[in-house]
Amino acid sequence: MPFKVLVVDNELEDLEVTKMILSGDSDFEVVAEADSMTAIELVRKKPNEFAAVLLDYHMPKDGLATAQAMFEINPNLQIAILSADQTREALKKSIAIGVRNFIDKDEDSE
Secondary structure (H helix, E strand, O other), X not given: OOEEEEEEOOOHHHHHHHHHHHHOOOOEEEEEEOOHHHHHHHHHXXXXXXXXXXXXXXXXXXXXXXXHHHHHHOOOOOEEEEEOOOOHHHXXXXXHOOOOEEEXXXXXXX
């Protein structure tokens, strides 16, 4: 049975690339969402549905605010931030709220 992963990114091209990369692995079932509020509602409706959530750091409702809202629903979610912003500040803020990993969008897809 594949792990269900929620990918949230308002940049549609990045969203599709991430979805394509993860969908190429039979271990993952990918749900892609461009709107953070809709993604939060998906988690609210089924708090234990997703094995992991990948969030873009820079969105209209930023990734950290989205992550915090999701953690309020399910504090055990495995959330990783996807970002091209590799500043120390972005990393520290992400880890401080409980994000498990910070993935560089410019990194090799492997």
